[in-house]
Amino acid sequence: xxxxxxxxxxxxxxxxxxxxxxxxxxxxxxxxxxxxxxxxxxxxxxxxxxxxxxxxxxxxxxxxxxxxxxxxxxxxxxxxxxxxxxxxxxxxxxxxxxxxxxxxxxxxxxxxxxxxxxxxxxxxxxxxxxxxxxxxxxxxxxxxxxxxxxxxxxxxxxxxxxxxxxxxxxxxxxxxxxxxxxxxxxxxxxxxxxxxxxxxxxxxx
Numbered sequence: 001x002x003x004x005x006x007x008x009x010x011x012x013x014x015x016x017x018x019x020x021x022x023x024x025x026x027x028x029x030x031x032x033x034x035x036x037x038x039x040x041x042x043x044x045x046x047x048x049x050x051x052x053x054x055x056x057x058x059x060x061x062x063x064x065x066x067x068x069x070x071x072x073x074x075x076x077x078x079x080x081x082x083x084x085x086x087x088x089x090x091x092x093x094x095x096x097x098x099x100x101x102x103x104x105x106x107x108x109x110x111x112x113x114x115x116x117x118x119x120x121x122x123x124x125x126x127x128x129x130x131x132x133x134x135x136x137x138x139x140x141x142x143x144x145x146x147x148x149x150x151x152x153x154x155x156x157x158x159x160x161x162x163x164x165x166x167x168x169x170x171x172x173x174x175x176x177x178x179x180x181x182x183x184x185x186x187x188x189x190x191x192x193x194x195x196x197x198x199x200x201x202x203x204x205x
Contacts, residue, residue, distance in 0.1 A: 002059045002075050005029055008120055009054050010100035021071075022050055023104055027117035031107040032060065034074045053096060053124055055081040062110065070109045081121075085128040092127040095137055099123070103144070106204055119143035119173040126176065135180060138192045139173040141199070146170060150202050 011023040020039040026032050039050060049056055059076040063069055086093050103120070107113055123140040127133050145151050146166075154163045165181070169191070172178045183191070199205065 002061055003029065004057070004059045006080060006117070007032060007056045007058045007077075008117070008124070009050060009052055009056070010104055012050055012052065020050055025103055025107060025113065025117055025120060026058075027114040028112050029062075029109070030111040030113045031104060031109050033071050033109070034060070035071050036074060049077060049079050051082075051084065052100075053083045053086055054079065055083070055121065055124075083124040083128055086124065089127070089130075092130060092133045095133040096124070096127055099137055099140065102141070102204070106144070106148075113144075113147060115147040115170075115174065116144045122174060122176040134192065135188060138195050139169055142169055142195050143173040145195070145198055145202075145204075150198060150204070 005026040005028045007024050007026045009022055009024045013021045013023075015021050015035065018038050020036045021033065022036055022039075023031065023033045036050065056077050057080050058074060061073040061075060063072060086096060103116070107116070119140040123136055126136040130136055142151070151166070154166060168181050172181060
């Protein structure tokens with residue numbers, strides 16, 4: 001039975017003479033990998049939308065039950081949104097490549113990740129225009145950590161402001177319409193350092 005979902009391409013690897021292995025993230029099924037035979041050719045099997053950081057609507061068949069492989073079968077695809085303008089800003093493009101590798105390493109096939117996916121959409125949108133990718137990237141990574149259960153709970157009345165700040169950061173990460181939270185430069189640096197330390201603590205590199 002074919003499944004349908006949104007999908008953002010995070011990596012593509014040439015395979016043999018004319019094929020591609022494409023990896024990316026979906027909100028409903030987590031990481032998805034496809035072997036696309038003939039996708040680099042010029043015939044009917046060519047996959048014209050297989051560019052990094054493009055969002056598609058896809059239909060696919062998961063691996064067979066009890067199969068040892070993780071490659072899915074792509075049955076249909078159409079473009080949803082392109083973030084090609086990110087390539088015009090080299091610092092942003094390279095930062096996004098690093099984060100794509102991070103996500104592919106730490107997300108699992110067939111395990112939904114809706115919040116991480118929506119934060120990825122928002123990050124891609126922001127990096128097409130942002131002059132500095134550091135804070136938007138940190139917010140997206142915080143969403144991944146939060147959805148994965150790696151952010152410690154904040155409790156107690158004395159920590160109410162921290163809890164509100166965390167929620168505002170998560171809202172910023174998921175909603176492209178929101179401006180960056182109004183924080184001092186020093187506090188922003190402390191927040192980003194805290195996110196880096198969380199990743200190191202949980203061995204997420």
